[in-house]
Amino acid sequence: AEVTVFAAASLTESLNEIAAAYETQSTDRITFNFGASSTLARQIEEGAPADIFFSADEAKMDRLEGKGLILKETRKSFLSNSLVIVVAADGGAMIESPKDLVTDKVKRLALAEPNSVPAGIYAREYLEKQHLWSAVEAKVVPTENVRGALAAVEAGNVEAGIVYKTDAAISRKVKVACQIPARDTPDIRYPAAVVRGSKRLEAAKAFLEYLATEEAGKVFERHGFVVRKPGSPP
Amino acid sequence: MTAQEWQIVWFTAWVAALSSLAILPVGLPAAWLLARRDWPGKSLVETLISLPLVLPPVATGLILLKLFGRRGAIGGFLHDRLDLDVVFTWRGVLLALSVMSLPLLVRSARVAFEEVDPRLEQIARTLGAGNLRVFCTITLPLASRGIVGGMILAFARALGEFGATIMVAGNIPGKTSTLSLAIYQNVQLGQDAHAFRLLGVSVALAFMAVWGSELLLRKARRKP
Amino acid sequence: MTAQEWQIVWFTAWVAALSSLAILPVGLPAAWLLARRDWPGKSLVETLISLPLVLPPVATGLILLKLFGRRGAIGGFLHDRLDLDVVFTWRGVLLALSVMSLPLLVRSARVAFEEVDPRLEQIARTLGAGNLRVFCTITLPLASRGIVGGMILAFARALGEFGATIMVAGNIPGKTSTLSLAIYQNVQLGQDAHAFRLLGVSVALAFMAVWGSELLLRKARRKP
Amino acid sequence: MSLLLRHIRLSLGGFSLEMDAEFHGRITAVFGPSGAGKTSLLDLVAGLRRAQSAFIQLGDQVLTDTVQGVSVATRHRGIGYVPQDLALFPHLSVRENLRYGCKSGGATSPLFGFERILEILEIQPLLPRGVTELSGGEKQRVALARALLASPRLLLLDEPLSSLDLNLRRRILPYLARIRDEFHLPMLYVTHDRFETLALADEMVVLIDGRVAQTGTVQEVFSRPANLAVAGLFTVETVQPGRIVKTADDLVTVAVGSALLTAVEGNLPANTREVYVCIRAEDVILLKGGDSPSSARNHLAATVRSVTREGPFLRVEVSCGFTLTVLLTRQAGEELALETGDRVVALVKAPQIHLIPRSA
Amino acid sequence: MSLLLRHIRLSLGGFSLEMDAEFHGRITAVFGPSGAGKTSLLDLVAGLRRAQSAFIQLGDQVLTDTVQGVSVATRHRGIGYVPQDLALFPHLSVRENLRYGCKSGGATSPLFGFERILEILEIQPLLPRGVTELSGGEKQRVALARALLASPRLLLLDEPLSSLDLNLRRRILPYLARIRDEFHLPMLYVTHDRFETLALADEMVVLIDGRVAQTGTVQEVFSRPANLAVAGLFTVETVQPGRIVKTADDLVTVAVGSALLTAVEGNLPANTREVYVCIRAEDVILLKGGDSPSSARNHLAATVRSVTREGPFLRVEVSCGFTLTVLLTRQAGEELALETGDRVVALVKAPQIHLIPRSA
């Protein structure tokens, strides 16, 4: 059977690798549709023929679950990520801690759109929790996605940006100035679930199971994700 | 380039070309009506036709998705009656590209039709030509420069279209992935080298279209 | 609509109109050269001009960002010498819209220039008119229909442009946020009601442009 | 085949064409000053312009009837049209232009055959060319050939020979005359050329300012222009105000300047007193030295005022109580050896003095 | 002001224009059959077409010299051009068209003044119109006015009056003549009309197939066409092959058909034997009943073959050993009461028999 997976763009490389491995041991074929989680969610809402939805944030998955578009019992979150603050690789701002974002060293801060894009939403929640948001809000340059934030830092028009740890590796012209400690960040999780109405239910479930195996986990970890141990708190 | 990349290139070239042709039967009559007839609500219709240009592509994509999805008014009918799926298939790509590039053809062709001297059409009628013959043998060839120009714009736009395509057809490798989507993805993933290679291919396709049309027009002008 | 939404509407209308005008001084001469002169590499230049149409908008946006960022070749110069920032300001929006809509103007104008009878320009010369006067009083008015058509396409495209704009100018509320960006955001959030209201405004703007240009052309035709 | 035009009314900006006429002739010349409405009339007959009111019938077929709402589509009218602006199809070659309306039906006759028309109009070598690569006269011939090749039932010709040289005209005119004679193909022929009219047309309509100033046979109109405006169109060289002093036996005596002329009354309205006297230059004969008996009624003693050579002719102005213009062949002139100041006698026959009523 | 055209060579597809000529006249008529290269010549002088080789000088100023690489820009040539296709600016009103090249300099002269030109050409009421709302003749007048208003140093007129009625022509011709006389404004005037040429031009160039067939004064060219092709352009009705049988005292005797004619030798190449004999119809006099003494050298016994009425003339074909065409005024014809079969005498003066060499 052919399983169609709607997955967040940031998972492209790891999922391609995992699918290749999976296809050597299964007769099922895996087809992907990569895009922004929000786009994928909209598509599923409009009846797109997806078998599995692999989102970059819980909010989108919640929305679909609320509408009864996924099989609740299949939903699992086995990946997470963390945020980092990036600056230009050469001559970037000297930032040692998130508090420096408030100072004059940072005149502008690039974030993925803090209302709709997961990375932006997480960053905003983090800053709010640290009571930094009100001081930083005016400096924020919202971009469409992580790549926009990185490009903005590269271009030198913003002093810093907040992106996923997995994304920071994309550009050689930026460097991680400081990691945001896992305890402070909101719970960044990548939930996956089988879509209701899937005509290849068994195959979809099988692939979803495979994604949670250790074998797949290694691939995810190689690409910078944090694999959550099964049974760790949701 | 990998086999997969070649597949994307062929698919893109083919679907973009197909969409530039597919919009002719709708676009040319519409353009002609706008150019030559006065009717109430003309400006409105003209605005509607240019909507896909005015709206952010995702919005257009969403509207198309709503209409052509299995639950949509048109998509439902097609699926139930003809067992035809549009969205997330190559047909969805064709649909998105066609809709997005239609306004470019219509406006170019409209201007071209307006510039055709009606006197020539009249004289063709005295020579016994009916409306269809006049249109095909006089109006159309005389407007050809503008129409070809519009088709090139449409083709170029089809090559570059991203927002509506990804909404309607997704980015399914080997099925709906176009050059533009692949470039986007490579850019997102920071694989600039890849992206630039594909950009090069896009540019080459566009160049061939421009150059081919130039040649075509020049030959058409020399032919007599 | 909220005050913030009004601000977005005004900003969008204003910057889209400005970009449609801003591309004239570059677009018209380029179109004329393409239409009237033969030079080696013409097809290449033509392809290059239509690049922003061919490439996915993000790619164009990325290239612009690289060029016009403070560390970019052009942006660096502007920042260091003139203390002028382009990206993430309204200038960035203007830049993105201009670049994205330029090919639409150029191709339309090119076709229009090609259709102008060179005999009329020659006779204007016998009446003592220099190149500039001939261009302004004969070529330009006779090509006006095509040029206005191209400007409408450009304006419409500017209203709908999304990918390049957000890359170059961000989506800074009250500063660089355009209708198109706002609609995108609403669509992504699933706030369709909001999105549709803003879509309505976009359409109204486009309608006004279409209708205004129609009126203008009709008056121009009646004037003599 | 007759062409009926009834209660035509057509407005174009400040201009209006209003006429009522019927033509039974084979070729009807449409004469009139620039801007008189000749082209508008042809457009109307071809169905290319809508009139406010019109009834047009060709033979048995009603082409246009605004009252009944009838309007036969242009393509079904079977009308060949050579418009003033020629309107060749710029994207087609000469051959394609000619083939555009070509009907195989016409080819049955050698006169209407493709080859024959090409030969007469000398367009064989132009066939492969684009129409933008033609000279003015070449374009005109192609337009004429194109209309003929469509084997029409009615030909509308708007100054079809205006930019051709004499040689070509001399070949084409007899050809058109043969088409007229052998095919009974009626034509409306717009021209400013008196000789073309004489050579081809049998009937004539004169339009002035959108109104029919006169219709009739060519001879009638040329020899008896209905009014001054019409007369002015045909080089009637002498036009002088006069006053009728006597009427007797269908002959009238008119005082012009200090001279008295005898003319035929014709159809002058009763009690006309004030008239214009029109005399065509070639209708006057000059005698030198002494008056000799002649059948001409008017013998006027005259003095030569000027002699101008005009191509093959001599234009002589004499004064004989008024100024009279006389046209002589150069030969005749040389025999008379006319010099300014010479005393001569001018002979004019009574029927050749044309009277047009004038308000005093 | 003289116009020099030296080693002109211009290729256009299969056609080539090659000429060498100079014009010192005030108005030079450019004559020639359709497609002879008249328009091409004017375009070249105006600088609108590039030649492969050309040297053009107007007065003291070299306009084009392909050897030296000189080419004065069209706008600095000071040339007023009324092209065959008129080329009015379609987006401008008549007034704006007229004002386009208007120089204040010209307005100083009443003859070149705006008002005066409008009056002569009758375009006052057309001023506010768009040029698409004009009739053919109206367009032509606007084009002429536009060229005049630019106060040029040289006027190029390509059949400027071809679609105007006689009345207008009769007003415009003297006006052009006055411009010629008062302003010494030279003109190249393309026309097919012999009368326009006679009325205006003093010099003439005949182009045939892109070559100069003849240049000279108007009288010279009209009375002594250099060859058959040229003669054909001016209605020389009788053209017959003949053979010179005797030459004596500048007079030659030519055998034509069964007749012998006496002609002036003129500048025939020595030892010419085979010739064409050209006789203009209006140069022949017919006498009826008996031969009477006359100064004419050639008295030919003839039989009337046909009599055709042609407007104000009678065209009579007689056979006198060969076929001879004669043109008479209607008057003269009626006096002779000619009938087919009548025996007459045809008189032709020796200088009016024109001989053109022919290869046997």
Ligand SMILES: Nc1ncnc2c1ncn2[C@@H]1O[C@H](COP(=O)(O)OP(=O)(O)OP(=O)(O)O)[C@@H](O)[C@H]1O
């Ligand atoms: N579109 C128009 N709008 C207004 N007036 C017009 C229009 N077209 C023609 N006319 C006027 O109508 C009148 C008749 O025009 P038409 O072309 O029939 O004249 P014509 O007899 O053919 O003249 P010509 O011999 O100069 O060609 C003219 O006075 C002209 O100015």
Ligand SMILES: Nc1ncnc2c1ncn2[C@@H]1O[C@H](COP(=O)(O)OP(=O)(O)OP(=O)(O)O)[C@@H](O)[C@H]1O
């Ligand atoms: N663009 C062209 N390509 C090829 N041949 C051409 C082109 N333009 C003109 N010709 C040819 O050149 C010759 C001269 O043309 P030109 O227009 O000078 O003639 P003309 O003497 O003005 O004739 P007319 O009296 O018919 O206007 C013609 O035989 C014509 O067919």
Ligand SMILES: [Mg+2]
């Ligand atoms: Mg006309």
Ligand SMILES: [Mg+2]
């Ligand atoms: Mg010509």
